[in-house]
Amino acid sequence: MIEIKNRKVIDWVKECADLTKPKEILWIDGSEKQLEALRKEACETGELIKLNEEKLPGCYYYRTDPKDVARDEKRTIIATERREDAGPTNNWVQKDEMYQKMRTLFDGSMKGRTMYVIPYSMGVVGSEFAKIGIEITDSIYVVLNMNIMTRIGDPVIEELNKGAGFIKCLHSKAEVDAEKKYIVHFPEDDTIWSINSAYGGNVLLGKKCFALRIGSWLGRKEGWMAEHMLILCIEAPNGEKKYVSAAFPSACGKTNLAMLIPPKHLQEKGYKVYTIGDDIAWLRVGDDGRLYAVNPENGFFGVAPGTNSKSNNNALMTTKKNTIYTNVCRNLDDNTVWWEGLDLPAPTNGEDWLGRPWNAETSEEKGAHPNSRFTAPAENCPSIAPEFFTGEGVPISAIIFGGRRAKAEPLICQSREWNHGVFLGSKMSSETTAAANGAVGVVRYDSMAMLPFCGYHMGDYFQHWIDMGKKMTNPPEIFNVNWFRKDAEGNFIWPGFGDNLRALLWALDRCEGKADAVETPLGYVPTRDSLDVEGLNLTDEQLDELLTVDHETWKKELEGIKGWYAKLEHLPKELTEALERLEKEL
């Protein structure tokens, strides 16, 4: 390993060791030799289980504590000097008070354990968009996941030795005590402290904590954006490539959309889709006045249940090697994995996510937790784009917002212009999923899918979107989509998955002023003929239901939006004006 010479790093690591009192410190250099030794150690202690090397080479199985299976939004805190900087949508504690409380919890939390120091880069090391973090942890699971999700080790030390700044991330699983679990962000100090959890979203601090919460704070300060967005590339038959980024709340199909396989007739015409990212985008305005995006991550932390060869074959292929599975069901016959929705025979001799014997024929409960996950390297993905590896940023033509709504929201709708698009994003709502603790299926407002991830005041965040719009001479078009409309019988009307490309192609055509649209109070929706529905067997009624903005329904929706806006304390006038205009037009 390269010797670390950066004084700030050395001092901070010592400070953390003095507080947490580990028995030893191990710097992670990213070498295969060191990682392999850690995997071996974790298997010996029972923390990990090695899976069938022939069927799933380099794959491991992990179980979290049953009370520690999702992001914990109630225990996620933005600790700043002043409450108004965190805003009304974040849990806030005054920062000195929070440091004091956290110091008590961290005091001696690594006694008898090894403290791992993981230098990592979000983005391709040394590239224009990249930023460095160092995560200190007492968990081998975290080290191995960070190795997949970020770029770690010696190349990052070289950057630090050149004087690069870094985000200070301290994690201890401590006793994994749910009552003492805190995920705390100190954005004024470039610091994240997380304790008493071992679930990915709470402990892989490069992801939600750094890349979104601290990232959004830095983005506002430095004039860029950190968003909960996938990035994909659509190649037209003539070889032209266009890039789309899309924000959806957790477990609404971002990974599926990012790895979309075109329906047969579009494949035959020559359309191709490539994946750049499935969860997070960092966006900057380029010299040409366009918006450029990179995926700062290096892997996918995807929801397993529902992933199969039809819903997302690319994801399935991605997880066939060097993957860590968390809280899925294990097939004891061949030491492989299974989850609900996987199109492989369900085990009759299995072990559920809690480690209990599980038999698909007799067990009543689910074998895999609904938020069970795979952590898989992006390089495994059959559809990964070459642009992913350069870290240079791709020019975004269209931004898509979307939620999971059984009614109201049409299949796709284009905003009138940037600020109206910001309005469409701000009023986003979705039925909740298992990705976070709490009730599932309740409609909640989740502006830009950033409600749990915006590190500062939501009102200021909207203002930042509006200010970014002013910096672009050639901004992306903004759309809102809803793949989840249901009919009166409760069935999904739109087939979703690969067929979502049809809506994206309409959007890209609109960017060039090509496809036809009808103007509604919400924006432009496709005419019946402008959307490609070839082979879908949708009736005219179904198509109308998908594409209609029903005024009576929207008058009720207005009340919800007003209630949401009332909670946000201060809002840019552009948004309140857009809301007034919507009301008037309805």
Ligand code: OXD
């Ligand atoms: C995720 C989430 O894990 O959004 O990506 O919860």
Ligand code: MN
């Ligand atoms: Mn996410």
